Amino acid sequence: xxxxxxxxxxxxxxxxxxxxxxxxxxxxxxxxxxxxxxxxxxxxxxxxxxxxxxxxxxxxxxxxxxxxxxxxxxxxxxxxxxxxxxxxxxxxxxxxxxxxxxxxxxxxxxxxxxxxxxxxxxxxxxxxxxxxxxxxxxxxxxxxxxxxxxxxxxxxxxxxxxxxxxxxxxxxxxxxxxxxxxxxxxxxxxxxxxxxxxxxxxxxxxxxxxxxxxxxxxxxxxxxxxxxxxxxxxxxxxxxxxxxxxxxxxxxxxxxxxxxxxxxxxxxxxxxxxxxxxxxxxxxxxxxxxxxxxxxxxxxxxxxxxxxxxxxxxxxxxxxxxxxxxxx
Amino acid sequence: xxxxxxxxxxxxxxxxxxxxxxxxxxxxxxxxxxxxxxxxxxxxxxxxxxxxxxxxxxxxxxxxxxxxxxxxxxxxxxxxxxxxxxxxxxxxxxxxxxxxxxxxxxxxxxxxxxxxxxxxxxxxxxxxxxxxxxxxxxxxxxxxxxxxxxxxxxxxxxxxxxxxxxxxxxxxxxxxxxxxxxxxxxxxxxxxxxxxxxxxxxxxxxxxxxxxxxxxxxxxxxxxxxxxxxxxxxxxxxxxxxxxxxxxxxxxxxxxxxxxxxxxxxxxxxxxxxxxxxxxxxxxxxxxxxxxxxxxxxxxxxxxxxxxxxxxxxxxxxxxxxxxxxxxxxxxxx
Numbered sequence: 001x002x003x004x005x006x007x008x009x010x011x012x013x014x015x016x017x018x019x020x021x022x023x024x025x026x027x028x029x030x031x032x033x034x035x036x037x038x039x040x041x042x043x044x045x046x047x048x049x050x051x052x053x054x055x056x057x058x059x060x061x062x063x064x065x066x067x068x069x070x071x072x073x074x075x076x077x078x079x080x081x082x083x084x085x086x087x088x089x090x091x092x093x094x095x096x097x098x099x100x101x102x103x104x105x106x107x108x109x110x111x112x113x114x115x116x117x118x119x120x121x122x123x124x125x126x127x128x129x130x131x132x133x134x135x136x137x138x139x140x141x142x143x144x145x146x147x148x149x150x151x152x153x154x155x156x157x158x159x160x161x162x163x164x165x166x167x168x169x170x171x172x173x174x175x176x177x178x179x180x181x182x183x184x185x186x187x188x189x190x191x192x193x194x195x196x197x198x199x200x201x202x203x204x205x206x207x208x209x210x211x212x213x214x215x216x217x218x219x220x221x222x223x224x225x226x227x228x229x230x231x232x233x234x235x236x237x238x239x240x241x242x243x244x245x246x247x248x249x250x251x252x253x254x255x256x257x258x259x260x261x262x263x264x265x266x267x268x269x270x271x272x273x274x275x276x277x278x279x280x281x282x283x284x285x286x287x288x289x290x291x292x293x294x295x296x297x298x299x300x301x302x303x304x305x306x307x308x309x310x311x312x313x314x315x316x317x318x319x320x321x322x323x324x325x326x327x328x
Numbered sequence: 329x330x331x332x333x334x335x336x337x338x339x340x341x342x343x344x345x346x347x348x349x350x351x352x353x354x355x356x357x358x359x360x361x362x363x364x365x366x367x368x369x370x371x372x373x374x375x376x377x378x379x380x381x382x383x384x385x386x387x388x389x390x391x392x393x394x395x396x397x398x399x400x401x402x403x404x405x406x407x408x409x410x411x412x413x414x415x416x417x418x419x420x421x422x423x424x425x426x427x428x429x430x431x432x433x434x435x436x437x438x439x440x441x442x443x444x445x446x447x448x449x450x451x452x453x454x455x456x457x458x459x460x461x462x463x464x465x466x467x468x469x470x471x472x473x474x475x476x477x478x479x480x481x482x483x484x485x486x487x488x489x490x491x492x493x494x495x496x497x498x499x500x501x502x503x504x505x506x507x508x509x510x511x512x513x514x515x516x517x518x519x520x521x522x523x524x525x526x527x528x529x530x531x532x533x534x535x536x537x538x539x540x541x542x543x544x545x546x547x548x549x550x551x552x553x554x555x556x557x558x559x560x561x562x563x564x565x566x567x568x569x570x571x572x573x574x575x576x577x578x579x580x581x582x583x584x585x586x587x588x589x590x591x592x593x594x595x596x597x598x599x600x601x602x603x604x605x606x607x608x609x610x611x612x613x614x615x616x617x618x619x620x621x622x623x624x625x626x627x628x629x630x631x632x633x634x635x636x637x638x639x640x641x642x643x644x645x646x647x648x649x650x651x652x653x654x655x656x657x658x659x660x661x662x
Binding site: 051059075093165 | 430431432433434440444445449452454459460461462464466467468471491494497498502657
């Protein structure tokens with residue numbers, strides 16, 4: 001099976017879908033001539049032309065809004081935001097228009113569009129370029145939110161997102177674009193709204209998504225080797241719709257759960273999952289649900305401060321030990 | 329880049345029968361909204377309710393300048409646009425009463441009138457929020473090589489939002505078939521144009537900045553407004569060029585039903601003076617001066633329209649509330 005980078009998997013997903021459906025176009029800053037700020041759209045302007053791969057001015061709120069209008073009359077836009085930090089400028093169009101158009105028209109309109117780009121922190125980018133804002137989006141009914149964790153997942157989920165008739169926020173990761181993984185040559189899709197158990201272990205359940213999955217994997221490895229503690233890991237894949245059944249099934253076995261997200265802890269996916277677990281499988285728990293999140297501060301620049309504020313495998317290990325009553 | 333001033337009223341290029349239809353539509357908006365104002369005061373309508381009374385010539389001129397397959401999209405002052413497109417007034421009233429038969433199944437209310445079958449794409453509540461959406465609709469028309477035009481309406485206060493400037497830039501850059509119509513009723517809520525805009529000759533704000541031809545028109549005059557809209561629609565259709573129109577009009581009511589006709593921000597005298605330019609009166613005078621229709625006949629038409637509105641309101645009142653289960657519908661599509 002070919003081993004390719006995450007960015008290439010996403011590129012393949014877009015190219016394959018654009019080949020099969022003329023109504024799909026890609027728009028965003030630097031997506032065309034420059035081949036994409038992170039080279040996700042490399043070669044696409046050459047392949048599909050400037051009509052379908054459109055370099056936009058730096059106008060996030062309005063080119064997202066343009067995507068909404070184009071989608072409402074039957075096109076299927078893929079709108080690239082250079083990072084989701086810049087999508088904050090477009091939150092009006094995302095939340096007030098993309099998410100609401102169907103409901104406020106009484107079901108007359110559809111908004112089949114994908115808003116995609118990297119989210120979360122990279123390295124030394126400081127407050128405005130390093131934030132995981134998925135909670136802002138997940139909060140809003142009418143949106144779907146997808147957070148892939150590997151090249152394989154990225155390709156299969158992006159193809160499904162492009163084919164979905166609802167607005168989908170597809171949050172990638174700057175530090176994952178160069179990550180390599182096996183991606184089959186034959187076509188496949190991964191449905192939205194189906195969580196995936198990616199590691200088996202009987203002692204504790206780790207719930208996460210996107211690049212934090214890799215932090216969880218590293219933590220699970222350390223726990224296995226160092227402490228003989230084995231973790232189930234559930235990759236949520238999509239945050240809305242949210243598939244909690246694999247989480248509940250896992251907790252029925254492990255009786256413990258640690259939720260790992262890069263976002264801040266207040267009103268986050270971690271707090272939501274913690275609450276759902278308490279509501280639905282309280283009796284299965286032998287310890288309170290634990291959360292590992294970025295520290296509740298804007299992200300600092302200095303490497304030592306940044307590292308201290310971040311989610312690390314060590315913090316996850318510590319949280320697992322705590323819910324297993326192996327540490328204070 | 330040319331910026332033309334207010335065009336004088338001229339003999340219309342529209343046939344006599346179509347002018348009568350336009351007159352009916354002007355009255356339909358007026359009588360519908362007068363009735364809705366009563367219903368609001370009786371507590372039958374909730375939330376915000378922004379009336380179009382005084383601005384009728386804009387929507388009606390648009391309807392006659394556009395083809396039925398052209399797109400319209402507007403702000404929350406949106407009752408007139410579906411009515412001119414032919415939406416059953418019963419469905420408009422039903423929306424205001426929160427009924428299942430409403431144009432948005434009772435989910436939108438006054439600010440969110442949609443009739444996609446008639447190419448009326450809402451009804452948008454965030455000032456300036458619909459301008460990028462309109463630009464995207466025009467983008468789609470060009471992408472598909474259709475000769476459809478998008479007409480995007482907004483108030484003059486929306487011109488101070490970033491979306492206006494961002495959208496005009498893209499529309500000009502990419503040559504999109506869209507007409508940006510500023511329904512300039514001269515007040516953004518209680519703030520007069522000159523208290524919010526550094527340049528008050530609005531059409532001058534687009535020509536130099538975005539290479540978009542800007543025009544101004546006395547939009548209390550249906551005839552002048554129609555001629556300009558037609559010219560801009562042709563330009564969009566034939567040349568894929570956007571235009572901007574400062575449609576200078578006036579609202580005779582408050583910003584919404586919750587505020588008075590005049591208070592600190594404008595005088596009673598000003599409103600009374602502007603009433604002399606009532607677009608319906610201007611139209612009737614035109615008919616009279618050109619020997620088109622007699623006053624007695626026009627009064628009969630008005631009576632018919634009132635009966636039509638009353639019947640629609642009656643049917644809307646009697647129609648069922650939405651089933652409670654419908655609140656979970658239309659969040660997502662399969």
